[in-house]
Amino acid sequence: MLAGVGGQGILFAARVLGTAALKDSYDVKISEVHGMAQRGGSVVTHARIGGKIYAPVVEKGRCDLLIAFEQLEALRWVDYLQKDGRVVMNKQRIDPMPVITGKTGYPADIPVRIGRRGGKVSVMDALDTAEKCGSPRAVNMVLLGRAARYLPINEKSWIDAVSEVTPSQFAAVNLQAFNEGYRATGAGIQRDL
Amino acid sequence: MLGNEAVAWGAYEAGVTVATAYPGTPSTEITETIAKYQEVYCEWAPNEKVALEVAAGAAIGGARALCAMKHVGLNVAADPLFTLSYTGINGGLVIVVADDPGMHSSQNEQDSRFYARAANLPMLEPSDAQECRDFLVEAFSLSEKFDCPVLVRLSTRVAHTRSVVETGERKVVPLRDYVKNIPKYVMMPGMARRRHEEVEKRTALLAAAANTFPWNRVERGAGETGVVTSGIAYQYAREVFGDVSYLKLGMVYPFPEKLAAAFAQEVKELYVVEEAEPFLEAQIKQMGQKAKGKELLPVTGELSPALLRERIFGEKPQTDQQPGEEIPVRPPVMCPGCPHRGVFYVLKKLRLTVTGDIGCYTLGALPPNEALDACVCMGASIGMLHGMEKARGREFIKKAVAVIGDSTFIHSGITGLIDIVYNKGISTVIILDNATTGMTGHQDHPGTGRTVRGMPAEKLDPAVLAKAVGVRRVKVVDPFAVAELQKTVREETQAGEPSVIIARRPCALLERAEKHVVVRVNEEKCRQCRQCLALGCPAVVEKEGRIQINEALCAGCLLCTKLCPFGAVERVER
Numbered sequence: 001m002l003a004g005v006g007g008q009g010i011l012f013a014a015r016v017l018g019t020a021a022l023k024d025s026y027d028v029k030i031s032e033v034h035g036m037a038q039r040g041g042s043v044v045t046h047a048r049i050g051g052k053i054y055a056p057v058v059e060k061g062r063c064d065l066l067i068a069f070e071q072l073e074a075l076r077w078v079d080y081l082q083k084d085g086r087v088v089m090n091k092q093r094i095d096p097m098p099v100i101t102g103k104t105g106y107p108a109d110i111p112v113r114i115g116r117r118g119g120k121v122s123v124m125d126a127l128d129t130a131e132k133c134g135s136p137r138a139v140n141m142v143l144l145g146r147a148a149r150y151l152p153i154n155e156k157s158w159i160d161a162v163s164e165v166t167p168s169q170f171a172a173v174n175l176q177a178f179n180e181g182y183r184a185t186g187a188g189i190q191r192d193l
Numbered sequence: 194m195l196g197n198e199a200v201a202w203g204a205y206e207a208g209v210t211v212a213t214a215y216p217g218t219p220s221t222e223i224t225e226t227i228a229k230y231q232e233v234y235c236e237w238a239p240n241e242k243v244a245l246e247v248a249a250g251a252a253i254g255g256a257r258a259l260c261a262m263k264h265v266g267l268n269v270a271a272d273p274l275f276t277l278s279y280t281g282i283n284g285g286l287v288i289v290v291a292d293d294p295g296m297h298s299s300q301n302e303q304d305s306r307f308y309a310r311a312a313n314l315p316m317l318e319p320s321d322a323q324e325c326r327d328f329l330v331e332a333f334s335l336s337e338k339f340d341c342p343v344l345v346r347l348s349t350r351v352a353h354t355r356s357v358v359e360t361g362e363r364k365v366v367p368l369r370d371y372v373k374n375i376p377k378y379v380m381m382p383g384m385a386r387r388r389h390e391e392v393e394k395r396t397a398l399l400a401a402a403a404n405t406f407p408w409n410r411v412e413r414g415a416g417e418t419g420v421v422t423s424g425i426a427y428q429y430a431r432e433v434f435g436d437v438s439y440l441k442l443g444m445v446y447p448f449p450e451k452l453a454a455a456f457a458q459e460v461k462e463l464y465v466v467e468e469a470e471p472f473l474e475a476q477i478k479q480m481g482q483k484a485k486g487k488e489l490l491p492v493t494g495e496l497s498p499a500l501l502r503e504r505i506f507g508e509k510p511q512t513d514q515q516p517g518e519e520i521p522v523r524p525p526v527m528c529p530g531c532p533h534r535g536v537f538y539v540l541k542k543l544r545l546t547v548t549g550d551i552g553c554y555t556l557g558a559l560p561p562n563e564a565l566d567a568c569v570c571m572g573a574s575i576g577m578l579h580g581m582e583k584a585r586g587r588e589f590i591k592k593a594v595a596v597i598g599d600s601t602f603i604h605s606g607i608t609g610l611i612d613i614v615y616n617k618g619i620s621t622v623i624i625l626d627n628a629t630t631g632m633t634g635h636q637d638h639p640g641t642g643r644t645v646r647g648m649p650a651e652k653l654d655p656a657v658l659a660k661a662v663g664v665r666r667v668k669v670v671d672p673f674a675v676a677e678l679q680k681t682v683r684e685e686t687q688a689g690e691p692s693v694i695i696a697r698r699p700c701a702l703l704e705r706a707e708k709h710v711v712v713r714v715n716e717e718k719c720r721q722c723r724q725c726l727a728l729g730c731p732a733v734v735e736k737e738g739r740i741q742i743n744e745a746l747c748a749g750c751l752l753c754t755k756l757c758p759f760g761a762v763e764r765v766e767r
Binding site: 005006013018022027029030031032033034040041051054055056057059060062073076083095097099100101102103104105106107136180 | 221431499520559633733
């Protein structure tokens, strides 16, 4: 599952993921969210990859990998993970309207709380990495790159998919961002529980 | 391919040459995709009724035509739909309607299958993107074979799911001859009575054909359980019931009675798994078959594999942790720099009653703006305001306005405005003219001066249109000029005659040019009065008791600088 805030490039990341999986001959279904939810709301895209896929949505308690583009959205969807499921999570924090207007607070220590559930958590500052690659909008490719290692898809298929799906003028930035995520070690990763 | 893209591709393969639509989530991408196929004439119509009439004209004129809309759009197009069932077609006519169970982006979750039954038209329902392609090809031949429009129903999860699609070559279908035929195409009582008889004969033939329709198939499995299902519910059922027998219906109306009766004979326990209303279930039960359906499954919201597991097999989700506390919700918001924000700020300040309409500005109902009183359907804001005036009188309506977007005003707001003028109302209508159809993702419309393919077109000016229908007071203001807007709203609501205020500024997302201006809070001047927070701008935040501007989000609209009573929000050049 790919979760975040409308406008963070989640649909695009999901398209790259789907394209890469197809290259490795998997059946793929990706369920997207369009329309009202995209106006800065909570957005989640379901992606299922395997031999033969029926339902395009992931069931609660059966998700293998959650790619969270924002901390609060990681917390919101974490109970979809199966027991040994993994979270790849961006350090970024985007306040929702009830927090902005002071009605409620932003939950503290989200990475620790998610870590406590016993699964595997990778937290990284994907925004910083994306900016270093030349565009804050490439944050989606950094996170996808980081998550790519945990998916049974060949590196070449990933790289081909990124080049194919990205419009040519952004291809260099996106490829670099994906690679930075894919190769991220120590420095880029805050915690790897 | 996205389900919607596969619909477009299927129509393209079937040789469609005319495609019409009005945008609406979850159907919009169908027409956006077809617009890329140069062999097809494609247009955004002002509303769904016009879209269907154009497609009908094209079909009767001998072409294969496609018309796409969301579920509530079919209400708008229902008038031509019912009578087109009588006239029949010439070239194939396929109407794609996208339902939105769960209301991801809609005001209701009506079940469009009832239209098929009410209008006596066949309806197909694909369950994935491959079937979207396949069923569109099938729908066109069905339409021509039975001389009637064919409905194709999608739901959000089919329309907006990407999956693998095998495609074929485009078939070039020559234009059929057009022959004048008054008894068939002119629906006056005498002719229509005869055509109604034809409709009944056709429905009987279709009902018989449904039993052998290749997309109504039985998938035999182990055990003695049978599941009747269609559309996305089929995928959920396959996931949860596993290796049992399925009657998978590609055509949901007319119902294949013989096929269903034979299937029911083969199994001991029969389930009907369908989203929304018990449409298939009612027809099975009408045949005297016992089946379990809506006694277990809800009619509200979307189905899901997890829901089926829980309601049918009593299995709870296997989730092993509880995050503990309430997670703050993240509702959609008006974007930073959104021109609507200025309008809602003023309306809330003046404490007006506001009838609202369908679009991004419906978000004005959410905190902290909470400036809307009603939102029902496209164009309703204006008629409802007029009705409030007639019920509660002139003094009440001097403290009320309607707000409606530019695209929505053209869709069906203009007739409401004509009503106000004609029936001596004094209401004030604010047209939020952001030069696009915003919520559905920036489609052009008659007021943008561009066609669906971005080619120049005659540009409709709502100010000229309002004057033409008899509104004498028409003002155009910049929604970010808050003081002027406030003065204008005061004056116009008090005018004692119909008035229109056009709050004009393009959608903040249309121009993604580099921002040159941002704002910053001068901490020495700020007294934490929190008035700026009332704007509901995602870029204005409070952190540890201090007001801050998130510069990454700030669009530089300067709205907050104008309303800070202490001049503490300052403009900074970048």
